Amino acid sequence: MKLSEGVEAAIHAALTLAGLEREATMPASALAGQFGQSPSYLLKHLNALTVAGILQSLPGPAGGYRLARLPEAISLLDIVLAVEGPRPAFRCAEIRQRGPAALPVSVFAKPCVINAAMLRAEKAYRAALAHETLDGLMDAHTVQTDPRAVAAGCAFVLQNQRAQKKSKTV
Amino acid sequence: MKLSEGVEAAIHAALTLAGLEREATMPASALAGQFGQSPSYLLKHLNALTVAGILQSLPGPAGGYRLARLPEAISLLDIVLAVEGPRPAFRCAEIRQRGPAALPVSVFAKPCVINAAMLRAEKAYRAALAHETLDGLMDAHTVQTDPRAVAAGCAFVLQNQRAQKKSKTV
Numbered sequence: 001m002k003l004s005e006g007v008e009a010a011i012h013a014a015l016t017l018a019g020l021e022r023e024a025t026m027p028a029s030a031l032a033g034q035f036g037q038s039p040s041y042l043l044k045h046l047n048a049l050t051v052a053g054i055l056q057s058l059p060g061p062a063g064g065y066r067l068a069r070l071p072e073a074i075s076l077l078d079i080v081l082a083v084e085g086p087r088p089a090f091r092c093a094e095i096r097q098r099g100p101a102a103l104p105v106s107v108f109a110k111p112c113v114i115n116a117a118m119l120r121a122e123k124a125y126r127a128a129l130a131h132e133t134l135d136g137l138m139d140a141h142t143v144q145t146d147p148r149a150v151a152a153g154c155a156f157v158l159q160n161q162r163a164q165k166k167s168k169t170v
Numbered sequence: 171m172k173l174s175e176g177v178e179a180a181i182h183a184a185l186t187l188a189g190l191e192r193e194a195t196m197p198a199s200a201l202a203g204q205f206g207q208s209p210s211y212l213l214k215h216l217n218a219l220t221v222a223g224i225l226q227s228l229p230g231p232a233g234g235y236r237l238a239r240l241p242e243a244i245s246l247l248d249i250v251l252a253v254e255g256p257r258p259a260f261r262c263a264e265i266r267q268r269g270p271a272a273l274p275v276s277v278f279a280k281p282c283v284i285n286a287a288m289l290r291a292e293k294a295y296r297a298a299l300a301h302e303t304l305d306g307l308m309d310a311h312t313v314q315t316d317p318r319a320v321a322a323g324c325a326f327v328l329q330n331q332r333a334q335k336k337s338k339t340v
Contacts, residue, residue, distance in 0.1 A: 001171060001172065001173050001174070001250075001254050001259050002171065002257075002259055002261060003171050003259045003260050003261075003288075004171070005263060007260065008260070008262065008263060008265055008284070009265065011284050012265060012266065012284065015284065033269075033270060034269050034270070035265040035266070035268050035269060036265065036268030036269065037265070037268075076287060076288065076291065080171075084171050087172075089171050089172055089173045089259075090173050090177065090178070091172060091173070092178065093175065093178060095178055095179065095182060095205040095206065095207070096182065096205070096319070098205050098206030098207075099203075099204050099205060099206065099322070099326070100203060100204070100326075101322040101325075101326070103318055103319060103322055106316075107316045107318045107319045108316070108319065109316070110314055110315060110316060113307050113310040113311045113314055113315060114178070114181050114182065114185065114307060116310070117246060117302040117306075117307060117310070118173075118181075118246065118299075118302075120298060120302070121246065121295055121298035121299045121301075121302065122295070123298075124294050124295060124297070124298035125291055125292075125294060125295035125298070127294070128290060128291035128293075128294035128295070129288075129291045131291075132287040132288075132290070132291065136287075137283050137284060137287060140283040140286070140287070141283045144280060144283055145280060145283060146276075146277045146278070146279070146280060148273055148277045149266070149273060149277050149278065152269070152271040152273055155271075156269070156270075156271070
């Protein structure tokens with residue numbers, strides 16, 4: 001079982017955007033360059049995050065991406081589901097119905113106990129992912145990551161973010 | 171993210187074998203037929219379970235498969251790892267090291283906070299899977315599954331299991 005590589009790219013991009021100044025954006029080209037990726041590859045995942053309401057996309061020469069809501073309101077579960085889709089890892093194909101006994105469909109109205117058990121475990125996984133927010137990751141990054149990497153990341157943000165004109169509406 | 175179809179097949183096979191009489195076996199052909207599968211398809215997963223010490227394989231015309239240990243000592247985690255392998259779902263490719271800053275490798279000695287967070291969630295998933303044993307699933311099956319399906323399963327076991335001669339050693 002394997003999460004797609006897009007999950008890693010999406011989380012890193014979202015965490016970078018969590019470090020931007022208020023209302024600033026960063027273009028996809030810069031986000032992609034930060035992790036040695038092609039912009040077209042990353043755009044697919046940035047768009048998935050935008051559709052999911054995690055990011056906003058501002059058009060134009062001063063545009064780019066930014067978080068659509070506060071870092072504490074964005075979890076790793078939000079990002080994983082946006083990239084991977086909503087279906088659980090275990091997808092019951094109801095093989096219990098394929099036996100030789102040819103029982104009527106009504107026999108299988110109650111869920112398969114195996115599917116129920118796998119979904120309980122999935123629920124625990126999702127709850128744990130929901131517990132990890134961008135806010136928490138930013139704190140961990142500041143405290144645990146090598147200061148040279150933290151400094152390089154800050155310099156990258158300062159160099160590549162695009163400040164937005166003060167908006168007239170709140 | 172998707173668990174392979176082999177996981178469903180393996181769990182169903184193991185749960186069937188948990189219902190056999192003491193020391194009895196069931197051939198792969200019967201196990202496969204119970205779920206409308208080809209024996210060659212199921213054999214791959216039965217062998218993975220055998221290598222993992224979950225099942226035993228007895229050779230010969232009276233042979234077949236049976237559990238290698240008690241149902242309460244076999245969890246869904248054991249089966250998932252036997253079929254899917256040991257690696258976690260999130261496989262950090264260290265994209266944080268691919269940036270333009272060209273930092274020395276020593277900067278990245280400490281684990282990436284994103285990888286650490288994803289592994290925490292994986293640990294919760296595995297703990298939940300470890301909590302689900304074949305013993306618990308048998309109980310749930312007896313109580314929750316339609317009695318007609320339970321009866322058909324019992325009849326199938328009685329018809330297809332192979333009793334073993336009483337062993338001379340304990």
